[in-house]
Amino acid sequence: MSVLIQKKPSAPMAQTIAIRDHVLSADVSAAEGGEDAGPSPHDLYDAALGACKALTVMWYARKKGIPVDDVRTVIDRDDSGERTGVYRLSARMQVQGTLTDAQVRELESVAQKCPVHKLMTTVTTDITTSLERMP
Structure with missing residues (x-):
């Protein structure tokens, strides 16, 4: 699967992200030179979790x-140590339904094993990057 990301023509920094039939935007804040026209890449990373x-x-x-x-899931980010190799995310989840305490514990255990959590914590991701001129 490929994801296509391309600069929005009328924006200083914003990117359009095309995934299958879905189109999203990503940008940075005005303080970082963008227009805050969408979540930042860090926001998208956190949201994926x-x-x-x-x-x-x-x-x-x-x-x-x-x-x-x-x-309902809230992800809180502590990126204060990111430059030294520590990026902390805290997931607070709430469920609604007629659940026993045992079912709540079971679901919490399952949430700990979601595929993105595993990707972020136990999988080595190899990334290659190439840069070429546009035709």
Whole structure:
């Protein structure tokens, strides 16, 4: 799968992100030279974790017949140590439904195992970058 990212023609920094049939925007704040026309790449990274945890909980609950009606996830970022190699994310999740305490614990355990959480913490990601002139 490929993701296409291209500068928005009328914006100083903003990018259009095309994923399958979906189009998103990314930008940086005005203080960083952008127009804040969309979430920053860090925001998207953080959101990927939260969305994955929520979707994983919903998928698992549906598969196991656990009555989850709604999931709310808040991701808090502490990037104060990023330049020294530490980027902290905290996920606070709330579920709505008629759940036992055991089911809540089970869902919390499942949320810890979402694929993006694993990518961020246990998988080595190799990235290659090439730069060439546009035709």
